[in-house]
Amino acid sequence: MKTRGLYIKSFIVWMGILLLPATILGQVSQKISQANQLYNQDRFSEAAELYEQAIAEGMKNGHLHYNLGNTYFRMNKLPKAILHYIKAQNLLPRNEDVEANLEYAIRQTEDQLDGRNPHPLETILFWTRDLNLEEHKTGLFWINFFFWISVGIGLRYRTPATQSARNIFLAFLVLAAVSTGFRWHKDSHQSVGVILPEQIDVYSDWNTSSVVLFQLHRGTPVSISKEKGNWYEIELLDAKKGWALKSHIAG
Amino acid sequence: MWILASIFLATGTARPADIQVTASVDKQELTLEDSIYFSVMVEGTQNSPPPELPILDTFKIRPLGSSSSAQIINGDQSSSITYNFVLIPKETGNFTINPVTVEIDGSKYKTTPITLIVREVSAIPDTSQEVFAEMVVSNKKPYVQEQITATLRIYHRVRIRNLAIDTQFPGFREQTLKDPAQYTRIVNGIRYLSYEISTALFPLRSGKTGIPASVIELDKVDSSRGGHSQDPFDPFDQGSVFNNFGRLQHKTLKTKAITLNVLPLPQKNRPQNFSNLVGDFTISSELSRTEIEVGDTTTLTVAVTGQGNIKDLSLPSPRWGNNFKVYADQSSFQQTGGTQTVSGKKVYTYALVPLISGKLQVPSIPLSYFDPTKGDYVSIQTRALLLSILPGKNGSKPKVVEPGLDSAGKTGNSIKNTGEDILPIHTGPEFFENRNFVTGSNILYGIGLLLPAGLFILYGQFHKRQQRLKYDIAFSRSHGAFKQAQKRLSDLSPDMDPKEMARELSLIVREYLGNILNLQGTAITSTEVREKLQKGNFSMSEVQATQELLEKHETFQYAPVDGSLPEDMIQDVRNLLNQLEKKS
CATH class of the missing domain: 1.25.40.10 (Tetratricopeptide repeat domain)
Incomplete structure (x- = not known):
């Protein structure tokens, strides 16, 4: 009981x-x-x-x-x-x-600029732009599953066809693992911010006494590459870089 | 005329008698259009650092490099280095070039000052007029945003080099016309080559607006010093390597400032949709497909062509109504103007997705501009276009992106998703089915990734064992030996004849030993068993016990017995098999 x-x-x-x-x-x-x-x-x-x-x-x-x-x-x-x-x-x-x-x-913004700087590897791993992280993980899961199935079948039936299938799945598995790793890295490390004030000065260094390199306006998306104290180093699409106050960027 | 200006003494102590520094100019009186050559010669060494020039705010300084020389005359060795500069005056007046300092081995050498007089151009008229420049504009009374052309002409009868032009057009938007060209022009009966640069200007505000004087710097090739032809028209001389033999004489030209009276655009008759377009334009439109299904996309192309400030054109958003979903692409511009006018074609493309079936009219697109030749506004519009919309298959949802392919399969205009307002929110419950809501799914995911590999390892082991059982006879025999022996022991009936029982027990043990030791047959003696077991992994006590048990079985089989078999004999066999199985 x-x-x-x-x-x-x-x-x-x-x-x-x-x-x-x-x-x-x-x-x-x-x-x-x-x-x-x-x-x-x-x-x-x-x-x-x-x-x-x-x-x-x-x-x-x-x-x-x-x-x-x-x-x-x-x-x-x-x-x-x-x-x-x-x-x-x-x-x-x-x-x-x-x-x-x-x-x-x-x-609708004054700059009319999508300043997000794509990761250099995106040119090679171009398909990673069109799949989100969950889709990458799902793909990796199934490719991994079928790879081990193909290895198992290859062990049971050692034929050229099963060996080719195993090699093809292995190639896809490597590709899926690299893509998923890259996408994960991009999602977790590559920050994007949006300019909050009507206009901000972007400096050459992380202090206001440095040279003003350029100005950005409200709503412009930018890539955040570094962080120091109250400052973010921002990067634009055309490889322009500069420092802006954290309080000026929503991210 | 080269004037020796000064000779200096060293202020330092290192070999003052050997080193001399002199500064010289080619002339001391000049106009704003001229320049002077200024040289600093250091004699007695070839390793002098560049001289420190005094502050010369009233001159523009252009370094011309240095030259060094070394001579040996009657055994006396002399060497020198000369630093050359061009000084271009910025204003008129009397000026002094203060001493130039050269520091050699810690000793400072200074030149004496040189005085210069710079006069207005008119003060010393250039009667020869070998080179002069002018700026002309096509219209001195333009309307705001009307295109005019400013042409800078540099006339020259001598060869010129190193042209540097500084033109400024404050109050205008500039647009470069064709590349600079060279023409032959006759001025006051004299034939000149005219180097001409045309710029399209669009006045930004009404009222008096000036074009400041342009400054042109150039080098005249003074071939009288080089002993070569000075004819700029000489076809055999143009651009030849011999041009370099002529001495270059720097010249600064200035054009006259021009004042324009820019007229405002009239308020009268100004259309509501007027957007500062000034010139002469036409507008046309066409559809990529005129018969489509609901949800399909057709591309509307609107082209504005003409002459004027077409680059600034911003076509107001047409009123599409509720029958279409519209996505506008970014406009493209192609300049097609000549040497004097700016003209071109601006193309707008829209992806139209009809939302209902039937005959739909694509609204005409109006355009208003100011025609400066007529002095009035002109309103034009595209013709209305008709679309036949068939009902969509299966109530298909509108496609929001133009496929980008025309009927021939070629790539057409790419339409980006740039709607005229934001698209509505997503409200369907299917949008919010969050399959990844469970926290800790990463752990499950990791397990899911590793599980197939783990299962494969297990399968690999199983497969390996199966293969061994199949091909390794010794392994296969020893694998099932214990089970087999156990089964046979269980099958023994207590009612069996004791001798038969002893024989059966002996057989079970021998068969078991034969299987685990991979021995052929069961007719093995206890002595053979002893030898084989000793070679294996078995201890002496186990070997001894096995031998004793087998001998006991033999004794029972052949010795006369009364009564039944001792009960512990079966148990002894079980114990021995368990003991041996552990080791095998």
């Missing part, structure tokens, strides 16, 4: 663990649905608050960032809108709506 009771308790705990995320997800989905309704009623600040709450509760979803970008755009908070469109683009790299709204938002 004691053992049976223990089984029942374990079953309840495990079911709880399995169903907890679904319950939380249900609550967050409800919040997003409510935020969508508020957006459609032009109650943008309330909608933005709910979207932000959903993100704070762990929801990592490109459509959510896209909706929040739209909300900030309607609130005339262009830098925040662009920042969330960029986050949405990172999660939904092939989504045409995200791309269209990001381009449109950038066109």
